[in-house]
Amino acid sequence: MVAEPLIATEPPPSGHPQDVAAGGMVEIIRSSFALVEPRAEELGRHFYGVLFSRAPETRGLFPVNMEVQRSRLLRALVHVVQMVDQPEELIPFLEQLGRDHRKFGVIAQHYDAVGYALLSAIAAFAGDAWKPPVAKAWTDAYGIVAGAMRAAADAERGPASWLGRVVGHRRVGWDLAVVTVQSSGPVPYRSGQYVSVETPHRPRLWRYLSPANAPRQDGVLEFHVRAVPGGWVSRAIVAHTRIGDTWRIGPPMGRMTAPASNDGLLMVAGGTGVAPMKAILEDLARRQQRPRTQVFLGGRTWDDLYDFDAVRRMSYANPWLDVIPVVETAEEGSGAERGTLAEVVTRYGAWADHDVLVCGSPAMIRATVSRMLVAGTPLDRITYDPFTLD
Known part of the structure; x- marks a missing residue:
C-alpha cells in the first residue's frame, strides 16, 4: 500500500x-x-x-x-x-x-x-x-x-524556455569567455536579471548567467562566463563552446534591476558581476531622466577588470555616469583605487541616500554588503541576487 x-x-x-x-x-x-x-x-x-x-x-x-x-x-x-x-x-x-x-x-x-x-x-x-x-x-x-x-x-502563458544559437565566442583570458547567443525569440528579461542556460556539453546541468546587454528585439544576448574551480558548466562553456551550438535558455529571474527613482545610484561590481551592470547602464542611457550613477569595478588584479575600458567609454558618453577601478594589488600610477571593493566603497562614505546594486562572487557580495551596513548604508537601499559560482 x-x-x-x-x-x-x-x-x-x-x-x-x-x-x-x-x-x-x-x-x-x-x-x-x-x-x-x-x-x-x-x-x-x-x-x-x-x-x-x-x-x-x-x-x-x-x-x-x-x-x-x-x-x-x-x-x-x-x-x-x-x-x-x-x-x-x-x-x-x-x-x-x-x-x-x-x-x-x-x-x-x-x-x-x-x-x-x-x-x-x-x-x-x-x-x-x-x-x-x-x-x-x-x-x-x-x-x-x-x-x-x-x-x-x-x-504563465509564455514559453517554458527558448532556444538560442551561439553566434560568437571570444576568449578574453584562459579562464574567461564572452559568448553571444541569438535566441529564437526575445527573452522577456529586465536589465540586471539573470537566466538559466543549458548547453550541449552539459545536458540537464543548468547554470545561471546574466545578460550583459539590455533586451533587444532581435533576441541577441551577451554572456560573460568565467571558468571556476569545479565548475562543470562554466569550464565547458569557456573551453568547448563553438559557433552554431544550440543552448536552451530559461525564464528570467532576479530582482536586481534599474531603480525607478532618480535618487543617486551606486553600482558595485566584482569580476563578471560587471555583466548585469552593463545591461542596466545601457537601459539607463535610453531614458530621458537618469540618476547620477557611481560605479566601482573591482578585482584582485588589472586582468580581472577585463571590461573596464568598455564601461569607461560609456562614462565618456554619459555625463551622469562616473566609473572608478578598484584593484587589490594596484601598481603605483595605475589610476586605480587600492583595496577590496568593500574597503574602497565604504572609504567614500555610507551612501545612505543612494540606491545600491551589488554583484559579484558570493564572498564579494557578503563582504561588501556587511561592510556597507556597518558604515551606515540602510539595508533596504541595497539590492543583490543570491548568485552562486556554478
Missing part, C-alpha cells in the same frame, strides 16, 4: 503570504534546519533517494552526476529559510522559481513527491527534535512554497 503524502501542496487556509511567519513558524523552521544543516550532503542524498523512489519519472529531469544538484538543493533550502519571515521578497522569488521550473516539465504530482521527500529527509536527520510542532511548521511552510510556485507556473 502506498503511504499518503506527508504534506499538502496548497497554502494554509488563509492563503495569505503574511501567515508564513505566524505562530512561531520562523523560529521553528530555522532552529530545526540548523540541526540538520551540518549533514547537508547526507540530507541531499536522502532527499533524492526518496524522491526517485516515490516518483521514478523525475530521475530523467536531473543530470547523471547528482553532486552539483545536491548542493543546489541545500542552497535553495538555505535561501528559503533565510527569507521565511520576509514574504514580500520570498513570494516573488518563489513565483519566479515556479515559472522557471516549467522548463523541466514539472507537473502537479511532482510537487507532492518533492514535499514528501523533503519532510522525510528533515525528519530523518532532525531525530528526536522532529515533534508535531516542527512537522506542522515544515508542512505549512512547504504548502506556501509549493502553492506560490504552482500558481505562478499555472498562470
Whole structure:
C-alpha cells in the first residue's frame, strides 16, 4: 500500500503570504534546519533517494552526476529559510522559481513527491527534535512554497524556455569567455536579471548567467562566463563552446534591476558581476531622466577588470555616469583605487541616500554588503541576487 503524502501542496487556509511567519513558524523552521544543516550532503542524498523512489519519472529531469544538484538543493533550502519571515521578497522569488521550473516539465504530482521527500529527509536527520510542532511548521511552510510556485507556473502563458544559437565566442583570458547567443525569440528579461542556460556539453546541468546587454528585439544576448574551480558548466562553456551550438535558455529571474527613482545610484561590481551592470547602464542611457550613477569595478588584479575600458567609454558618453577601478594589488600610477571593493566603497562614505546594486562572487557580495551596513548604508537601499559560482 502506498503511504499518503506527508504534506499538502496548497497554502494554509488563509492563503495569505503574511501567515508564513505566524505562530512561531520562523523560529521553528530555522532552529530545526540548523540541526540538520551540518549533514547537508547526507540530507541531499536522502532527499533524492526518496524522491526517485516515490516518483521514478523525475530521475530523467536531473543530470547523471547528482553532486552539483545536491548542493543546489541545500542552497535553495538555505535561501528559503533565510527569507521565511520576509514574504514580500520570498513570494516573488518563489513565483519566479515556479515559472522557471516549467522548463523541466514539472507537473502537479511532482510537487507532492518533492514535499514528501523533503519532510522525510528533515525528519530523518532532525531525530528526536522532529515533534508535531516542527512537522506542522515544515508542512505549512512547504504548502506556501509549493502553492506560490504552482500558481505562478499555472498562470504563465509564455514559453517554458527558448532556444538560442551561439553566434560568437571570444576568449578574453584562459579562464574567461564572452559568448553571444541569438535566441529564437526575445527573452522577456529586465536589465540586471539573470537566466538559466543549458548547453550541449552539459545536458540537464543548468547554470545561471546574466545578460550583459539590455533586451533587444532581435533576441541577441551577451554572456560573460568565467571558468571556476569545479565548475562543470562554466569550464565547458569557456573551453568547448563553438559557433552554431544550440543552448536552451530559461525564464528570467532576479530582482536586481534599474531603480525607478532618480535618487543617486551606486553600482558595485566584482569580476563578471560587471555583466548585469552593463545591461542596466545601457537601459539607463535610453531614458530621458537618469540618476547620477557611481560605479566601482573591482578585482584582485588589472586582468580581472577585463571590461573596464568598455564601461569607461560609456562614462565618456554619459555625463551622469562616473566609473572608478578598484584593484587589490594596484601598481603605483595605475589610476586605480587600492583595496577590496568593500574597503574602497565604504572609504567614500555610507551612501545612505543612494540606491545600491551589488554583484559579484558570493564572498564579494557578503563582504561588501556587511561592510556597507556597518558604515551606515540602510539595508533596504541595497539590492543583490543570491548568485552562486556554478
